[in-house]
Amino acid sequence: MELKIGVQELARALARSQGIVEKKSTMPILSHVLLEATKTEGLHVSATDLDISVSSDHACEVLKEGKVAIPAKQLYEIVKALPEKDAVLKRASNNYLELKSGAAEFRIVGLPADDFPALPRFDKIQLVSVDPKWLLEMIDLTSFAVSSDETRYNLNGVFFEPSVGSLRTVATDGHRLSLAERSLEGDFQVKKGVILPRKGLGEMKKLLLEAAEGETRLGFAENSAVLQRPRVRLVMRLIDGVFPDYRQVIPRAGEKKFTVGRERLLETLRRVSLLSTDKAHAVKLELEPGTLRVLSHNPDLGEAKEEVPVQYQGEPLKIGFNARYVMDVLIALAALEPVAAQDVLLELADDLSPGVIKPGGESATIFTAVVMPMRI
């Protein structure tokens, strides 16, 4: 293998591998990237941890075809530090990689390309065109609610549920739930929803953030999800579990509805929760006609109180929440396309029933958050 490639292009390929390659040394080959050069397709770079894999194609001048596996971290650090715009990569005997750029020369110890695990191929999978901005938004609107409790593995990811003409994403950690929905043409040809793992979603986000434009296609096979963008493909193994019946826990509209400025409520919660207990972030909301009072109380630290004007005329209500859960929703709503939600609609029933938060105005159908209260 011998090729000449732009340093920037190579750095981009390697950057994609960094979040995926295995840090632990259980299987050394998994800390490597596979470099494959062909005269027809240029340089093909792959990385995998056996659950998630990314592979991409890069334009370059291939002098001699061939392949080799090279430690991903070291190669990336080296490439980022190269002095010139171009680099020449050459496989030497014993799987060494010789890398030259200007006056700098490296010889890097590699592994045989044949040791690299075969990446899954999905030629028959049904890929559906999606708007990358929307997909990114749907991940951002839900992934914060994913459970980090590994014993509840079926909650360790975002549930993607396609139906005719639309796609839903749902996540919950058992205390709060968030749901985003967008209309979508195309048929994923799956019978039920699938759960995408947190780590895979992080990599998917990175690829979506690389460029706002460009053909983006998403597909689900039996146990994998695939994201295809121009010249790059991400495949992840799905979480093998049953997502709970989330529809049951989304309450019908509560009687006590009010609208409040998103930024204002977020800032208030930030301030007031400074004095709540560090673990629970408990705050109390006291709703009265025209006013929402946010209070915190910590016997060791003291108390805080702030009033926020709201459009509300109903019965008063006192309810406790984990401020963090409400703030997560308000922060996520800043990602809403095309413009961040200015106002949010809160729907409450009583002090022990879940609260619902939706973006105000026309976006109300795009997103729903459900937060269980705290008994204070």
Next chain:
Amino acid sequence: MLNSGQNFDLSNSPRHRQMSTKGARAILHLDLDAFYASVEQLDAPALHGRPVVVAGPSSRSVVCAASYEARKFGVRSAMPTVRAKKLCPGGVFVTPRFPRYEEISSRVFEIYRRFTPLVEPLSLDEAFLDVTTSESLHGPGRVIAAAVKRAVKEELGLTVSAGIADVKLAAKIASDLGKPDGLVEVPPGTTRAFLEPLPVSRLWGVGRVTEKALARLGIHRLGQLADAPEALLAGALGRGHARDLRTLARGEDPREVVADEEAKSVGAEETFEEDLVGREALLPHLLGQAERVARRLREVGKKGRTVTLKVKYADFELVTRRCTLPSATDDGHVLFQAARAQLERADLCRPVRLTGVSASGFQAGRAEQLELFEPSPDGLTAATS
């Protein structure tokens, strides 16, 4: 005091850094002497000075405890009762009364907690105390140990053996060495020398099998174990076990004293010097007990919702009265109000020998996060709303 005159080259190896005198911990191991048997002798003065064996009544039972008088005949804990009877035919065999031992034990631990909140109970008769930060208030570990012993003796008539050291391991061995009624201090920095001459079986984790394995290597004393090459030990014991034992043998034991925070209730009670009759006589005691409970609740950072009043009449009849507060508290006045209300439900005409106030029903944290899904056997299903 043992080995207090020896000096050490503290710098001989940076790897087995000895704890310097400054900043060393002061850990007490307190062990009630022949606890169950002593309680029996206490409750029945006629048994005093006689060989008392606490054992189950059945022919298949084993000895729970033996007084020192009985031990002279060779009676030991865990020995079949039948055998103990043969060894000590003149012994007084008593059926165990665990509720009574628990009661006395909790009173002993109350005394311990006057000196530090860091009390780690190991059993009814054994506890570790970390008194490092109590020194400015109560004096050095040795003084505290003597004060604890005195208080337990004066208030309850029981003897405690105390061991003082900068690590748990040495404190436990020290208390055992001085039994009964002992007080043995291992001054900081002398732990290793203190351990050196002791047989390896003194170490936690050295049972008969390990002892034999070590004996095959010619290792009988802790000093030999401490100096043995790790590779040699690893061959006989496995690497992890070898490293642990060798570290302990060198007097390095980083384990902390962990206060028993999993307690389900916090209580305070008191047996009066003479029986009391009527509300006016009892209320001042309830107030004191409520305040003590509140203080301990605050120490462990808990709040209770259930307040229980315990009243023991002069004829030993015990009644409890409890109530649930609208919200959890650690406020002594609130506890007292609740206890006072419960006192009205007791018979105030009868003489009372003991009252106690306790708080339970602790809530996890100060606020409870509610679940979106009700847990069910097959995962997550029904909603709570």
